[in-house]
Amino acid sequence: xxxxxxxxxxxxxxxxxxxxxxxxxxxxxxxxxxxxxxxxxxxxxxxxxxxxxxxxxxxxxxxxxxxxxxxxxxxxxxxxxxxxxxxxxxxxxxxxxxxxxxxxxxx
Numbered sequence: 253x254x255x256x257x258x259x260x261x262x263x264x265x266x267x268x269x270x271x272x273x274x275x276x277x278x279x280x281x282x283x284x285x286x287x288x289x290x291x292x293x294x295x296x297x298x299x300x301x302x303x304x305x306x307x308x309x310x311x312x313x314x315x316x317x318x319x320x321x322x323x324x325x326x327x328x329x330x331x332x333x334x335x336x337x338x339x340x341x342x343x344x345x346x347x348x349x350x351x352x353x354x355x356x357x358x359x
Contacts, residue, residue: 309334
């Protein structure tokens with residue numbers, strides 16, 4: 253059995269429900285102080301479960317014609333704000349197949 257690193261009491265094993273996850277997480281909680289810790293295996297399972305349920309932001313946009321035979325697109329203000337994009341930021345573009353473009357923002 254695990255002991256509390258703060259007060260050395262015996263930790264109590266508790267199943268905790270997490271919002272947007274079907275599986276509970278195992279938590280070890282101290283009955284004497286406010287210390288708690290989550291079991292890594294069950295936490296990773298819940299995080300993966302939540303990530304699967306996330307819906308990506310999807311906005312339909314038109315490709316625009318630029319000069320000298322180039323094309324481009326504008327970033328919607330909500331997309332720019334959520335990614336913290338500013339004019340002058342560098343972005344890496346990769347094309348994994350004919351139906352996808354992947355943008356990686358340099359941090």
